[in-house]
Amino acid sequence: MTDHCPRNILQRVLALRSMFSKNKTYRHFEERFRYLLDRRRAELEAGVVGEARCIALIGASGCGKTTAAEQLFSSQPDLVIDQPETSRLDVASLQVPSPATLKFVGQTTLMSLGFPLRRDRTAQTIWDMVKDHLRGRQTLFLHYDEAQDLSRHQTPKEMNAVVSTLKSLLQHKTWPVGLILTGTPELKKMINHDSQLARRVYPIEYPQLNAALDTGRVCKLLSHYAEHADLPLDSETPLPDLAQRLIHAADREFGLLIEMLVSSLEEAMTANCDMIRINHFAAMFRKRTGCIDGLNPFIVEDFERIDPRKLLGGDIQE
Ligand SMILES: Nc1ncnc2c1ncn2[C@@H]1O[C@H](COP(=O)(O)OP(=O)(O)O)[C@@H](O)[C@H]1O
Ligand SMILES: [Mg+2]
Incomplete structure (x- = not known):
């Protein structure tokens, strides 16, 4: 990465948003x-x-x-x-x-x-x-x-x-x-x-995502988007763990998961990082829901106890 000006970030995010993943x-x-x-x-x-x-x-x-x-x-x-x-x-x-x-x-x-x-x-x-x-x-x-x-x-x-x-x-x-x-x-x-x-x-x-069955697929999606964003995933975060937290945060909805993934990549770009880390996902979720860290699935250990739909406000973004 050489250029971090906001315009460049906006263009990169736009390119990520226009990607369509077939399921x-x-x-x-x-x-x-x-x-x-x-x-x-x-x-x-x-x-x-x-x-x-x-x-x-x-x-x-x-x-x-x-x-x-x-x-x-x-x-x-x-x-x-x-x-x-x-x-x-x-x-x-x-x-x-x-x-x-x-x-x-x-x-x-x-x-x-x-x-x-x-x-x-x-x-x-x-x-x-x-x-x-x-x-x-x-x-x-x-x-x-x-x-x-x-x-x-x-x-x-x-x-x-x-x-x-x-x-x-x-x-x-x-x-x-x-x-x-x-x-x-x-x-x-x-x-x-x-x-x-x-x-x-x-x-x-549309079936909801299932942590037991779809973790592998979501890991691939994470890698695919990270590659397109030119932001490698931080090797300290185990990918399957991140994928399961993301599935949970997105209330198991495919589109929402991609939307959150792209916003997390945007967080990393804005923070001028050359890698994407779990704290970028945590920042994305905090911004989106305004929740305290104790209710952030990218921060707490037992993230499954959190009800994301409640935090995301019922009818998400519509
Ligand atoms: N197949 C896909 N590939 C990439 N992004 C997607 C895909 N499906 C949905 N999204 C993203 O997920 C979000 C929610 O999708 P949307 O079509 O509005 O859901 P719904 O109409 O079911 O409420 C949008 O931001 C959209 O860009
Ligand atoms: Mg719709």
Whole structure:
């Protein structure tokens, strides 16, 4: 390391943040999406209209759902998503708005398809317009992030209306649209609310990291990121111990673990160190949670007794 100016640090951290680590769940998600995309394209070519399907990617906050969906859509070379020279939009992706009334979700979906908000229409008319525009833009998939919000605070009647609207997209007679729903485990409540919808959903769940099974994998991740940051890991800290503390600190969520790892590397860079040590992880955790040393999993001996989710504030960073 020769240059330690803050700008250089920011650039190095940015480069680390833009790294994407594929895990088993992501590969599964990508494989399912590819299958449905290829199937739909084959149907279009053959002039056949089949029913579309839904993939539900489910996991706790911080596991990496939003990042996985962004990575998936941006890494498929044959998807047309952000090309101003064409009206074609293979995937429309949006976060469920709040409040998630059927009408407002429809209006926001319409906006994400490039059409202005129409307040003067009924929910039914708005969704009819959504379906017309999905066809107009040749959209094959609609992605809703934070999809559990579609069912939050809904009466049974409203829930029925949401579910039948989703089904009507999948079962459209001339232009069926596949759904990608990413959300927390609450999303299962909505899917299971209706057996006809459940039958059309392919669920993929993000498992939490497990200290017994994943320590080796996390050790590799630590080494990989340290290498990219050009900051070797201090040999005094046993790597498996550090990995287990990190798994615990991140409340066993994959994405959060990477986020903490990158912030710890940033701590080492800012401190002008040419190595990364456990005290950089401790500093990262202290900054993030404001906790005392007695509750810092990178400081105390019996770190398993600490409840990280409580310290991180329930719904992490969202
Ligand atoms: N596969 C990955 N590789 C690298 N970083 C990731 C990965 N998945 C998630 N992250 C990071 O983890 C953090 C949380 O991810 P996010 O997608 O927001 O989680 P969720 O949507 O499940 O709450 C983000 O800072 C993101 O950059
Ligand atoms: Mg998210």
